[in-house]
Amino acid sequence: MTSGIASLVNSGNATTSSSSSSSAAGIANNFSQFLTLLTTQLKNQNPLDPMDTNQFTQQLVQFAGVEQQLKSNDRLDSILAASKSASTASATSYIGKTVTTDGVSAQLQSGSATWTLDPARAAPKAAITISDSKGNVVATQNVALTAGSQAFTWNGKTSAGLTAPAGTYSIKVAAIDATGSNVAVDTSVSGTVTEVDLSGDSPMLLIGTQKVPLSSVQQIGLSTSGA
Incomplete structure (x- = not known):
């Protein structure tokens, strides 16, 4: 009888790999069977050789642990679903707005592409390299950068x-810089969000054909595309 109860507990453990609804139903049915078997075992055990108390308690703890784990999984699924819904709603609110994001890629449209450069300090000499989507260098320029944020437009x-x-x-x-030391330069780009891609694990903003994660957004403003 003890082996029968132990196998029933193991069956309860196996249900954790199935869906939430089927697992919950399975654990409920198994729990009823477990109590029936346990009651029968208590009624029919040998008074001169009763079931070990420690083993009896261990079986109860094991089954209760499985039941609690399934309930915890259901709650976690609910929390994840609510979090994804909130993230989706937040992402769609960006459509039609101009955002500034950290990154090195920008769209060349109407004959120009613009980046915002933010050197750590003034840099009298700065070599700028522009590459296409395949990594091929298409243009180079030498400019002087002042301290602070500034726009750089490629024609x-x-x-x-x-x-x-x-x-x-x-x-x-x-x-x-003037001493010949390297100067770190942060780059960012601005553009209007036209779409939101929800196909992945997290929403991605589309600026032209470029996909930008929400986490990279630095500033948000109204669209400047004209009314």
């Missing part, structure tokens, strides 16, 4: 004087 012209096609381009900045 879409390649080093060969040709007009680059519209698309996503990335920037790389190598800057040095």
Whole structure:
């Protein structure tokens, strides 16, 4: 009889790998069977050789632990669903707004692409490299950067004087100060959110064809596309 009860407990443990609803139903049915078997065992045990008290208590604890674990899983699923719903609602509110995000990629549209550069300190010499979506260098420029945030706009012209096609381009900045020391330069881009991609684990904002995670948003403003 003891082995029968132990196998029933193991059956309860196995239900944790199935769906929440079927697991809950299974644990309820097994619990009723467990109590029936336990009551029968107590009625029919040998008075001269009763069931070990420790074993009896262990069986109860095991089954109660499985039941509590299933309830905890149900609560966690509810919390995750609520969190995802709130994140989705927050993401959709960005549509039509202009956002500034950290990153090196920007869209070349209407013959220009703009980045915001923020050097740690003034850099009289800064080499800027523009690359296309495949990593090919299409343009280079040498500029002087002042301390603080400032805009850098690329006119879409390649080093060969040709007009680059519209698309996503990335920037790389190598800057040095008056003493010849390297200067760190943070880069960010701005654009209007046109769509929200909800197909992944977390929402992604679409600025043109570029996908941006919510966590990278630095500033939010009204759309400047015109009324």
